[in-house]
Amino acid sequence: MSRSSTRPTSRDVARAAGVSQAAVSLVLGDKWRGRVSETTAGRVREAARELGYRPNLAARNLRLGHTRTVLLVVPALTTEFFAGVYTGAARVAAEHGFGVVLYPSPEGIGPARDPFASAQAALDGVIASSMAADALTAIRGDQLPLVMLDSDPAGSLGAATVNLDIADGVRQVAAHLLGLGHRRVLHLAADVPSWTFEVRARELAACLAAVPGTEVRTARAPISIEGALAATEAALTAPGPRPTAVVCDDDKLAAGAYKALRRLGLRVPDDMSVTGLDDLALATAIDPELTTVRLDAELFGERGMRALLAVLEGREPEGGDIPVELVVRGSTAPPGASA
Amino acid sequence: MSRSSTRPTSRDVARAAGVSQAAVSLVLGDKWRGRVSETTAGRVREAARELGYRPNLAARNLRLGHTRTVLLVVPALTTEFFAGVYTGAARVAAEHGFGVVLYPSPEGIGPARDPFASAQAALDGVIASSMAADALTAIRGDQLPLVMLDSDPAGSLGAATVNLDIADGVRQVAAHLLGLGHRRVLHLAADVPSWTFEVRARELAACLAAVPGTEVRTARAPISIEGALAATEAALTAPGPRPTAVVCDDDKLAAGAYKALRRLGLRVPDDMSVTGLDDLALATAIDPELTTVRLDAELFGERGMRALLAVLEGREPEGGDIPVELVVRGSTAPPGASA
DNA sequence: ACAGGGACGTTATACGTAACACTTCGGGTC
DNA sequence: GACCCGAAGTGTTACGTATAACGTCCCTGT
Missing domain, CATH: 1.10.260 (434 Repressor (Amino-terminal Domain))
Structure with missing residues (x-):
């Protein structure tokens, strides 16, 4: 009518x-x-x-002066990890009447320098995960409330930070391996300039340096199965005494290491122990199942969102790193178990 | 000042x-x-x-009467597949000045019945992937332009649909297995009421029925490694002649099947061939690498977004299913290769 | 009898933007 | 000299909502 x-x-x-x-x-x-x-x-x-x-949400937002929408910036969506972070953040957001818009930052989408141009939505705040420091200052330019995930608390320009206790995870891995008797370790590191990976390297080195007679070698690989395969193969065919364990920066790298070891005719865990970090579905799909550090991605996202809500309400965000847990499976054993 | x-x-x-x-x-x-x-x-x-x-985006949206924002409804984010769909959709969206808001529909987030309540953003359109038919009518209630992904074209109530040619993928799998000489097949089916899985079952049955002397048994499992493990183990220890190949509805189920086979002491591919569908990173992480059907998730998302843009502009969306490709790896071989 | 106050609404306004309609002005045309 | 026209802007309005401020009416206590 x-x-x-x-x-x-x-x-x-x-x-x-x-x-x-x-x-x-x-x-x-x-x-x-x-x-x-x-x-x-x-x-x-x-x-x-x-x-x-x-x-009409647009009209309401205009009237109210806020949008109840936040942006979650993640480096990529190639693992379930960030999907978990999103899920957790979105859940608590929904509980508080907020929505979450996702922005996977690396190349691939739009003019990567500016998350906000591509996120059409009007935003009340930003959660940025595992961001490089330079990109951070760009984001800081906009005066939006900001929470940093998985980032250097010292370098976050005053933004609130929420972190997983990765350092403790690495300590647990190191203790586990040292306890088994390993002394020569290959660190398969992610070739990504990010604080979270620096922490792994630093902590691993520190833990091993504390025990006399240990030795750590480092190989760098992009975070992909093929990259990890190549880097591991190269590192293990290099001259010198062969390591007895490979500590990987994440589970995907560990999957690549498995393939390299198979190709070299080395058996896990008899000839070589392998550890990962993340506890993705991948970790129990490969054989033997991977000893790794479980990160609770959803809890991470939840805590991030809660911190942002606190900032938005002028409260002090809850501090303290999120504990992580070593999950011992079949990929680690005492060195020389085959002999 | x-x-x-x-x-x-x-x-x-x-x-x-x-x-x-x-x-x-x-x-x-x-x-x-x-x-x-x-x-x-x-x-x-x-x-x-x-x-x-x-x-101020809210003011602009109000004035303009549109938001250049669309909602992508996916069933879950537990595999890279939907992450790929999102990435593809977001890329072409960004090229056209659109943003994409994600809504993972299953339990887990908010009042699941109503995607729009939880997506705070004002929307211009919706892309819904692999939706159950009843949820569809709820969405249809809102008069938003809608594109359905991976859904029954006949049951989509007039909404535009974009599909992968899954049926052809299943035909390729069946032809490959039949060509190798397999005649008794276990279909490890996803225990999810979704059109996309019905297609797999129907097509597989049709292909095998066309060859005399073939036999197909079906096991159902939730889409998880553990679920697939249990279902496969149960199906293979049942009485009767043992199948020589397991056709899985997706790669994750295949990973579970691998574990069941290991537990039963059966070797892939010598004692049992296995196929998957998706070609996730998982497929090349497991040993032997999985013969599977590669789905181009990003292209899928792109096509979905393009279709929605067409609808928004009053054009006719491009038709035609997206081709898929069988990738033969080490998990399939002629039956009885071990003997 | 009359102030006082609920109960039940209404009127008016502002949020920030985009676009339409209008004005002003200097120069070219016949 | 009257006329028009384009350039370069300005004034005003509407988008749809939420809320502050303002009216009624009727009831109730003293």
């Missing part, structure tokens, strides 16, 4: 219910107690349902 | 540049040719940069 091509507005609902637009807003916004009678409120709700009314 | 707590508006820029707000809108909106002098335009741009002006 009316111009039905366009979606109904609160005024249309008001007309249908025979009240003013303000009354509709009151009723639908649940602020009508003592201001509108029960019967009128019922009429309004009925009319709204009848017309299939949905409030 | 001014109330600096609030973000600068186009009016602030106008004041700074000594022009009207309308002129700012013209210049920054790139619609000033022949309406504003080059020098004035420069002054405006300068002032905008100076103040760090960012247009």
Whole structure:
């Protein structure tokens, strides 16, 4: 009857219910107690349902001055890890009436320098995960409330940070390996300039240096199975005494290491122990199952979102790193178990 | 100086540049040719940069009546597949000035019945992937332009559909296995009520039925490594002649099948051939590498987004299924190769 | 009888932007 | 000299919502 091509507005609902637009807003916004009678409120709700009314979010956001939407910047979506972070963040966001927009930052999408141009949504805040420091200053330019995930607390320019206790995870790996008797270790490191990987290298070196007679060699590889395969193969065919264990910066690298070892005719864990970090589905898919460090990605996302909510409400975000847990499976054993 | 707590508006820029707000809108909106002098335009741009002006998206959206934002509904984020779909969709979206908001639909996030309540963003359209039919009608209720991914074209209530040619992938798998001489096949099916899995079952049954003397048994499992392990073990220890090949609905199920086979002391591919579907990173991480069907998730997302753009512009979306490709690796061999 | 106050609404306004309609002004045309 | 025209802007409005401020009416206590 009316111009039905366009979606109904609160005024249309008001007309249908025979009240003013303000009354509709009151009723639908649940602020009508003592201001509108029960019967009128019922009429309004009925009319709204009848017309299939949905409030125009753009108008609401403009009026309210906020959007209840935050941006989650992640380096990539090639592992379940960041999917988990997103899921966790989105869950607590939803509980608080927030939405989460995802921005996978590396090349691949749009003009990567500017997350905000590509995220059309108007934003109330930003959660940035595993960001390089230079990109951070670009983001800081916008005055949006910011929470950093998996980033150097010292270099975050005053933004709140939430971290997994990766350093402790590495300590647990090192202790496990040292306890088994390993002394020569190959560190298969992710060839990515990120604080989170620096921590792994530093902590591993420190742990091993504390025990006399240990030796750590480093190989670098891009985070892919093929990259890890090549780097591991190269490192293990190099001259010198062969390591007895490979510590990988993450599970995907470990999967590549497995393949290199198979190709070299070395058996896991008899000839070589291998550890990962992440505990992806991958870790239990490969044979033998991978000894790795379980990171609770969803909890990480949850904590990140909670921290951002705290910042938005002017509260102090909850501190403290998220504990991680070594999961010992079949890929580690005392050195020389085959002999 | 001014109330600096609030973000600068186009009016602030106008004041700074000594022009009207309308002129700012013209210049920054790139619609000033022949309406504003080059020098004035420069002054405006300068002032905008100076103040760090960012247009208020909520206001723009309200004025324009659209948001250049679409919702992508996916069943989960537990595999890279949907991450790929998102990446592809987001890429072409960005090329056209659109943003993509993600909504992983299953339990886990918010009041699952209503994607739109949880997606705070105002939306121009929806891409829904692998949706159950009943949820579809709920979505259809909102009159938003809709594109269905991986869904029954006949049951999509007139919405545009974009599909991978899964049926052809299954045909390729069947032909490959039949060509190797397999006649007794176990179908490890995903225990999920979704059209995409019905297609696999139907097509596989049809292909095998076309060859006399073939036999197909079906086991159902939730899409997880453990679930697949249990279902496969149960199916293979059941009485009757043992199958010589396991056709899995996806790679994750195949990884579970591998574990079951190891536990039963059966070797892949000598005692049992295995095939997957997806070609995730998992497929090359396990040993032997998995013969599977490669699905181009990013292309899928791209095509979905392109179709939605077409719908939004009143054009006819490009038809035709996306071709898929059998990738033969080490997990398939003639039956009885060990004997 | 009359002030006072709920109960039940309505009117008016502002949020920041884009676009339409209008004005001003200098120069070219007949 | 009257007329028009394009360049270069400006004034104003509307988008749909939420809320502050403002009216009624009627009831109730003293």
